[in-house]
Amino acid sequence: MYRILGLILIVLLSLCPMVASEENNDHESGNQDTVIERVGPEFFFDCVEEASRPQIIPPGRMHNSYEVRPDLPSGDVVKHLGCILQNPNNFNITVELSVSSEVNIWSPDEYCVESYSYRYDYQKGGWGYYPDTYCNYGQWVISSELGMQNSTIELSNNETLYPHLSIYADSYFNPIQSGWQEINLTTRITKTQWYGDNQTSCINCSAINYTSYHLLNEWSNIEINSRLACANNWGYISANQIDEIVELCDQDMRVAFNQLYLAEFIDVNCNSQMMYTNFNYNMYGQRNTNCEFTVDSFWGMLYNSTKLEQAELIADHEDGYGYRGYGTYHFQDYLDEKREYPNNEIDYWGAPECPEQFPMAYTFDVLGNSNMTKHGEIQLISHHHNFDGHSTSYNIHNHTFEISSKNSTNYVSRIPLAQSEEEGDFLVVLESRIIIENESYERTILGSCLTKSGADSLNEIYEDAALTMGITGGPLQRFSNSIAFTIGVDSFVVVGFFSMCIPPILYLVLTRLVKRVNEEF
CATH class of the missing domain: 2.60.40 (Immunoglobulin-like)
Structure with missing residues (x-):
């Protein structure tokens, strides 16, 4: 009996550490669930x-x-x-x-x-x-x-x-x-x-x-931004170009920008074609920009006409869409200025006269995943046009540069502009060309300005036109000129007509007056 009880006790004692081990395992299992959660x-x-x-x-x-x-x-x-x-x-x-x-x-x-x-x-x-x-x-x-x-x-x-x-x-x-x-x-x-x-x-x-x-x-793609600097809104400026632009754009350069911002004399047409296969799916393909210009023939025709024809051209000038043309638009501004300052000589066309220097800014951004370095050249060209339709071109500035992957290349400078000395030149058109690795990437028209002789000629034409229309001059001159312009003849025709008609009329009036006086006596 005691032997059996002792055997049971031994078995029970042997089970105690086993229970403790299971409790410990349950605790560890709980930690593992937390990690899983x-x-x-x-x-x-x-x-x-x-x-x-x-x-x-x-x-x-x-x-x-x-x-x-x-x-x-x-x-x-x-x-x-x-x-x-x-x-x-x-x-x-x-x-x-x-x-x-x-x-x-x-x-x-x-x-x-x-x-x-x-x-x-x-x-x-x-x-x-x-x-x-x-x-x-x-x-x-x-x-x-x-x-x-x-x-x-x-x-x-x-x-x-x-x-x-x-x-x-x-x-x-x-x-x-x-x-x-x-x-x-x-x-x-x-x-x-x-x-x-x-x-x-x-x-x-x-x-x-x-x-x-x-x-x-x-692949790689070169994005080019070339422009006249110092516009009021400044346009696109890279971060490391801001200080250069601020230093460049003083009052003189801002005036120079406005002097070159002329749309009255030239018509610019640009096309921008892809340099490689055109998939027509992506607007970012490398493009070759090519701009060409023509000088409005109106100004040459105006200069080479008689004074009466000049006045008629200015009065009836329309653009290709039936709207009032630049010639008439500017003439109305000229008359407003003339009325405001009647005793002053108006230098209306002096404002867009060519500056001695002009501001330029270029930015070249290279995008893509290739490691590349290329060399290029900026060419600035001036085209001098006369009123007869002839032109002469001059290379006024060259600048070489290097571009590399994932970097921006900037060029900001004042460019000297020699004044035209050719007799008869009235307009200067500025062109920018960018050549990279002997391949043309961009050809743009920057702007245009008047030569000193061109501005003087247009001022004289506007002054004569106002006189021919009978807008300016003395009272009798305005009267006779307005009649002549209305019927489309030169003013001397009206003056001659009155000079021939007035003496007989005066003779008739005087004879009638003398006859009446004699009858009264």
Whole structure:
């Protein structure tokens, strides 16, 4: 009996450390559950590349481009994916999709947007704000250009979605390096929600990456901004060019800018064609800008006409669209100034007379993923035109420069402008040419200005026209000239007519007067 009781006691004592061990294991198991909860609930995400192009692609974007072109992203820049996103849990989850800033993601799938509008609801029988749902196909879900850095997708419990995603690795301003590159589509649970509860943020939850491999080509693009500096709004200025512009643009240079900003004398036509294959899908391709100008023939015709014809041309000048032309427009301004200062000699055309110097600013930005260095030259040319239609060109300034990848090159300077000494020259047109590696990249017209003789000639023409029309001059002169201009003859014809008619009339009047006096006596 005692032997049996002793054996039972030994067995019981032997079980005590085993119970303690199980309690300790339960505690450790609790710590492991906490770690698992911190990792977050499970979900599934995967994609496969689709060979076929989706029906809906971004407007103005291409399907893909494997042609190697030097000025735009090419290679595996676009890939279309069919994906699966699965929530195996008994609660709702919110999944965030993110990619690197160089990549944009397009979804050709249908999406719906709900908005409220004030309208009459026939079911409720009253006016009010009611929701409307609008559905469409195709949208950017991630776009650094649009400020959309990630996309969120909500899945209800045990829901599976099959989204279609298109990877666009063709960023122009934030290019990806050339060669084989990995692009990761990262999905991560950010929120969970049990039925009837509020959403709970999920910190450091599980993440799944899908990796897409792209072979990208090397490319570079040179953006050129050339202009007369010192405009009131200054236009485009790079950050490291501001100090130079501020120092350059004193009062004299601002006046010089206004003197060259003439649209009255020249007609400028520009075309900007792609230097390489034109895919018509991307506005950023390297372009060759070429501008040409013609001098308005009105001014030469005006100068080479008689005074009566000059007055008629100014009075009846219209542009090609039936509106009042520059000749008439400026003549009205001239008359207003003449009326305001009747005793002063008006130098109306002196304001757009050519300056001794003019301000220029150039900026060269190199975009792309290639490492390159190129050399170029700026050429400034002045074209001197006379009233007979002849012209002479002069090279007034040359400047060489070097551009390299991912750097801006700036050039700001005062350019001397020699005054025209050719007799008969009335107009100077300034042209800028940019040549890089012996290839023309840009040819633009900067502006135009009048020579001293041109300004004096136009002032004289306007002064004579005002006199011919009978607007200025003495009372009798205005009377006779206005009649002559109205009937379209020279003023001496009217003067001669009156000089022949007045003596007989005076003789008739005097004889009648003498006869009446004699009869009275």
